[in-house]
Amino acid sequence: MHKFKLASVVVGMSLASSAFAATEVEWWHAMGGANGEKVNEIAKSFNDSQDAYSVKPVYKGSYTETMTSAIAAFRAKQQPAIVQVFEVGTASMMAAKGAIYPVHQLMRESGQPFDESTYLSAVTGYYTSSEGKMLSMPFNSSTPVLYYNKDLFKKAGITQAPKTWQEVETTAKKLQQSGVSCGFTTAWQSWVHLENLSSRHNVPFASLDNGFGGLKTELTFNGPLQVAHVKKMGEWQKNGVFSYSGRTNDGAAKFYSQECAMFTESSAGYAGIKRNAKFDFGVTELPYWEGKVKQPSNTIIGGASLWVLQGHSKEEYRGVASFLSYLSRASVQADWHQFSGYLPITKAAYSLTKGQGFYAANPGTETGVTQMTTGTPTANTKGLRLGNFVQIRGVIDEELESVWSGDVDAQTALNTAVKRGNALLRKFERAND
Amino acid sequence: MTVTFPQKGLPWLLLLPQLLVTAIFFLWPAEQALEQAFYQEDAFGLSREFVGFENFIELFTDPLYYQSMLTTLFFSFSVAILGMSVALLLAVMADRVIRGKLAYQTLLIWPYAVAPALAGVLWWILFDPSMGPIALWLESAGVDWNHYLNGNQAMILVVIASTWKQISYNFLFFLAGLQAVPRSLIEAASIDGASPFKRFWTIVFPLLSPTTFFLLVVNLVYAFFETFGVIDATTKGGPGQSTNTLVYKVFEDGFVGLDLGGSAAQSVVLMGIVGLMTVIQFRFIERKVQYS
Numbered sequence: 272m273h274k275f276k277l278a279s280v281v282v283g284m285s286l287a288s289s290a291f292a293a294t295e296v297e298w299w300h301a302m303g304g305a306n307g308e309k310v311n312e313i314a315k316s317f318n319d320s321q322d323a324y325s326v327k328p329v330y331k332g333s334y335t336e337t338m339t340s341a342i343a344a345f346r347a348k349q350q351p352a353i354v355q356v357f358e359v360g361t362a363s364m365m366a367a368k369g370a371i372y373p374v375h376q377l378m379r380e381s382g383q384p385f386d387e388s389t390y391l392s393a394v395t396g397y398y399t400s401s402e403g404k405m406l407s408m409p410f411n412s413s414t415p416v417l418y419y420n421k422d423l424f425k426k427a428g429i430t431q432a433p434k435t436w437q438e439v440e441t442t443a444k445k446l447q448q449s450g451v452s453c454g455f456t457t458a459w460q461s462w463v464h465l466e467n468l469s470s471r472h473n474v475p476f477a478s479l480d481n482g483f484g485g486l487k488t489e490l491t492f493n494g495p496l497q498v499a500h501v502k503k504m505g506e507w508q509k510n511g512v513f514s515y516s517g518r519t520n521d522g523a524a525k526f527y528s529q530e531c532a533m534f535t536e537s538s539a540g541y542a543g544i545k546r547n548a549k550f551d552f553g554v555t556e557l558p559y560w561e562g563k564v565k566q567p568s569n570t571i572i573g574g575a576s577l578w579v580l581q582g583h584s585k586e587e588y589r590g591v592a593s594f595l596s597y598l599s600r601a602s603v604q605a606d607w608h609q610f611s612g613y614l615p616i617t618k619a620a621y622s623l624t625k626g627q628g629f630y631a632a633n634p635g636t637e638t639g640v641t642q643m644t645t646g647t648p649t650a651n652t653k654g655l656r657l658g659n660f661v662q663i664r665g666v667i668d669e670e671l672e673s674v675w676s677g678d679v680d681a682q683t684a685l686n687t688a689v690k691r692g693n694a695l696l697r698k699f700e701r702a703n704d
Numbered sequence: 705m706t707v708t709f710p711q712k713g714l715p716w717l718l719l720l721p722q723l724l725v726t727a728i729f730f731l732w733p734a735e736q737a738l739e740q741a742f743y744q745e746d747a748f749g750l751s752r753e754f755v756g757f758e759n760f761i762e763l764f765t766d767p768l769y770y771q772s773m774l775t776t777l778f779f780s781f782s783v784a785i786l787g788m789s790v791a792l793l794l795a796v797m798a799d800r801v802i803r804g805k806l807a808y809q810t811l812l813i814w815p816y817a818v819a820p821a822l823a824g825v826l827w828w829i830l831f832d833p834s835m836g837p838i839a840l841w842l843e844s845a846g847v848d849w850n851h852y853l854n855g856n857q858a859m860i861l862v863v864i865a866s867t868w869k870q871i872s873y874n875f876l877f878f879l880a881g882l883q884a885v886p887r888s889l890i891e892a893a894s895i896d897g898a899s900p901f902k903r904f905w906t907i908v909f910p911l912l913s914p915t916t917f918f919l920l921v922v923n924l925v926y927a928f929f930e931t932f933g934v935i936d937a938t939t940k941g942g943p944g945q946s947t948n949t950l951v952y953k954v955f956e957d958g959f960v961g962l963d964l965g966g967s968a969a970q971s972v973v974l975m976g977i978v979g980l981m982t983v984i985q986f987r988f989i990e991r992k993v994q995y996s
Contacts, residue, residue: 335960346749363962367748517852518940525834662961672943676853702746
């Protein structure tokens with residue numbers, strides 16, 4: 272024990288000596304690879320822009336690992352000031368009232384200029400309280416779109432990208448006649464084919480405004496629309512219109528190898544596809560069912576946001592607030608958006624990117640933005656706020672897989688998923704009430 | 705023969721390091737898990753509620769939990785039996801090699817140095833349905849390989865990936881065991897005209913039984929507890945529930961799902977299972993083992 276004390280004194284002293292220069296703000300994130308380097312670059316340019324604060328980004332692994340280590344650190348009172356949490360962790364973070372420092376409150380109390388109306392509501396909506404106040408700062412958001420192989424389309428004599436699921440089916444059959452073995456594959460099946468399917472058709476995924484209305488929410492994704500879609504996908508899995516390729520984004524391999532001609536995946540997958548596809552590809556909006564909706568609604572986002580944790584000094588929080596303001600600057604946002612493929616979070620960053628001619632030079636990069644900003648978000652399309660959502664997605668994955676393999680019919684599978692998911696919601700309600 | 709120490713304190717002092725390690729790394733966490741199993745709490749530890757046996761009741765009324773138990777048993781015995789048979793075969797063959805013996809042995813021990821998750825990724829690439837060399841080869845042989853959809857194939861994949869690295873470990877012990885078999889016995893049997901096959905089954909194999917028994921325990925414990933890295937890197941418990949073993953479920957519910965009470969209850973059940981398994985093995989199987 273004494274050794275530990277000694278060690279912490281030494282660490283404390285070395286931290287204190289550096290604190291004379293600038294107040295250090297720790298930022299735990301889950302951005303690996305090129306995006307991780309970009310994160311370091313952003314922190315560095317912030318640190319260079321002033322000398323009162325120094326933001327120190329720390330890579331903590333995957334989204335799950337980052338969130339779990341931040342929670343473990345909180346329990347040990349060693350938490351960072353800022354942590355990046357993926358969208359499915361939102362309800363858990365929100366419910367932990369004693370652990371988080373809501374962003375709108377932080378900005379006000381630190382005296383930073385902060386106008387919530389400058390942000391894109393389709394993005395921030397996912398992270399606001401029921402009164403519409405921003406609880407966390409969106410950082411990297413994306414939305415699902417349809418990528419298609421233009422070369423294979425040309426070979427099959429198809430001139431237009433499919434807009435509806437009906438067209439996806441006919442397009443896939445034409446492609447198959449021209450020798451392509453699989454029409455489309457998907458990444459993140461629950462996110463694309465249930466969560467976004469529901470929002471695209473303005474149908475609830477869960478009761479009480481998709482969980483925004485409170486912890487008593489219940490899942491409702493076993494309705495006629497979702498059942499019909501999953502049933503059709505089950506048929507498509509048999510005749511090759513659809514080919515299942517795992518729970519994450521492993522399906523990219525099938526798209527790159529031209530085994531599948533279409534791919535439903537996050538708009539943030541653009542950079543990877545551009546790098547790996549040895550063919551001409553296009554990006555179009557996520558299809559909808561014709562006849563089920565007149566005008567398709569906006570899709571919802573995925574990705575992550577930055578949460579501020581309790582337990583730090585006033586001085587550190589002033590640093591956090593000033594960094595969050597810096598992150599929201601149009602130039603910083605536009606650069607991050609163009610570099611990573613994630614959506615811009617402010618209107619200014621969007622128009623700046625447009626003005627720079629980025630979308631014209633990189634066709635397809637605007638699709639996600641326009642699709643997500645279609646109309647005003649409704650209670651069904653604002654986002655999802657469900658406790659234990661990580662596990663619920665796991666349940667959905669399992670049940671969908673039983674449909675793809677032909678073991679269970681769509682209605683039964685979705686009923687089971689709803690039942691198992693509701694049990695998880697009740698458990699969350701109890702632990703957090 | 706018993707050794708006696710002059711002072712009473714010395715034996716305890718000598719035992720102290722081991723006792724401390726056991727207390728800090730085994731007893732303390734076990735006690736924590738036991739306590740946690742009777743509570744439900746939010747992820748951040750801001751509120752906590754005593755729920756009695758509720759976490760356990762929930763487990764034992766969940767049909768999926770029983771399914772996971774069966775999956776685990778099947779998985780563990782497959783890994784142990786496959787791993788030990790292949791290792792024994794390799795050890796017998798390596799034992800016969802005279803030239804370049806060390807090189808063979810070293811190469812066979814190598815995979816043990818590979819981290820479980822890495823081993824998982826390696827096999828996952830080899831078996832990837834659209835680009836993995838083994839999957840493509842299987843396809844050309846007429847097998848439709850897709851472990852994303854086919855539960856049995858997913859099980860085969862995790863068994864192979866988990867077994868592969870354990871073979872080295874088993875190999876090492878079998879080889880040492882083989883080298884300890886007195887040459888004179890085998891020579892005597894050869895003079896009496898016993899075939900190599902007969903010599904192996906009537907002399908070598910019985911003499912190896914302490915090693916075999918030890919490895920059975922170690923392999924089962926390995927398959928039960930240390931394979932979640934492999935499963936996480938390959939199938940994540942899917943498709944459906946087909947490779948969701950008990951220990952992977954603990955990891956998923958506790959680490960990913962942040963349901964600490966539920967996952968602690970599962971850990972307690974696992975502790976019970978492993979205790980029971982060890983007792984059964986030592987009481988019933990060990991009797992048939994010949995030590996010398």
